[in-house]
Amino acid sequence: MYRKCLLLSLALGAFASTSTQAAIVKLDFGTGATNVETGYSQFVVSEGAMDTISGYTFTLQSRDADIVASNKSLAGAAAPQDLNYDYAATTFNGVGGNYISILITGLPDGTLDFTAYFDYNSGFNLPQDVLFGVQGETLDLIADNAFRGTSVSTGSPINITAGETYELRILEQGNANLAYISGLDLDVVPIPEPTSTALIGLAGLSLILRRKR
Numbered sequence: 305m306y307r308k309c310l311l312l313s314l315a316l317g318a319f320a321s322t323s324t325q326a327a328i329v330k331l332d333f334g335t336g337a338t339n340v341e342t343g344y345s346q347f348v349v350s351e352g353a354m355d356t357i358s359g360y361t362f363t364l365q366s367r368d369a370d371i372v373a374s375n376k377s378l379a380g381a382a383a384p385q386d387l388n389y390d391y392a393a394t395t396f397n398g399v400g401g402n403y404i405s406i407l408i409t410g411l412p413d414g415t416l417d418f419t420a421y422f423d424y425n426s427g428f429n430l431p432q433d434v435l436f437g438v439q440g441e442t443l444d445l446i447a448d449n450a451f452r453g454t455s456v457s458t459g460s461p462i463n464i465t466a467g468e469t470y471e472l473r474i475l476e477q478g479n480a481n482l483a484y485i486s487g488l489d490l491d492v493v494p495i496p497e498p499t500s501t502a503l504i505g506l507a508g509l510s511l512i513l514r515r516k517r
């Protein structure tokens with residue numbers, strides 16, 4: 305009985321000693337020729353563009369399949385403005401309510417935070433809504449009416465489930481026929497798992513206990 309209790313307590317201890325390595329991915333959306341912000345991964349924009357970074361796969365889509373990569377200096381700001389100078393945007397098409405979807409797969413069980421950047425120089429300063437959730441389900445509103453020149457962050461960590469496809473949607477609120485995003489920081493924290501060292505220790509302990517019997 306004593307041995308069983310000892311083993312149980314050691315096992316619980318092993319599962320509590322964890323590896324909680326957060327993965328932070330930073331994307332700079334733009335053309336293949338524009339500067340990449342220090343510490344960011346270049347994401348060359350086009351409709352359907354896909355890139356896998358740190359094991360997470362990002363795919364760009366839009367409602368009307370009309371995403372373009374562009375660059376335009378912010379008024380009054382010095383070049384090169386590496387993060388915000390370039391961006392993904394939908395094409396003016398005469399129909400309001402455009403949106404860009406960034407689909408994300410390969411996420412673990414855990415939590416996620418993000419900051420999305422919406423700086424660029426457009427004559428239209430119409431707001432965008434930022435939504436996030438499982439693709440195909442009702443998306444949660446992260447920010448209502450975010451204007452040009454702002455960034456939007458999650459207020460608190462969002463729970464995520466392995467195997468799901470998540471959608472970050474940038475939805476135009478107005479009639480500029482334009483949705484856009486210039487950069488994205490993604491901070492992923494997996495649910496703690498037992499460390500390999502702890503597992504090896506457990507295996508060794510059970511071997512010792514079996515030999516003593």
Ligand SMILES: [Ca+2]
Nearest residue numbers: 334339340386
């Ligand atoms: Ca850039």
Ligand SMILES: [Ca+2]
Nearest residue numbers: 433448449477
């Ligand atoms: Ca709104």
Ligand SMILES: [Ca+2]
Nearest residue numbers: 333387390486
């Ligand atoms: Ca950019």
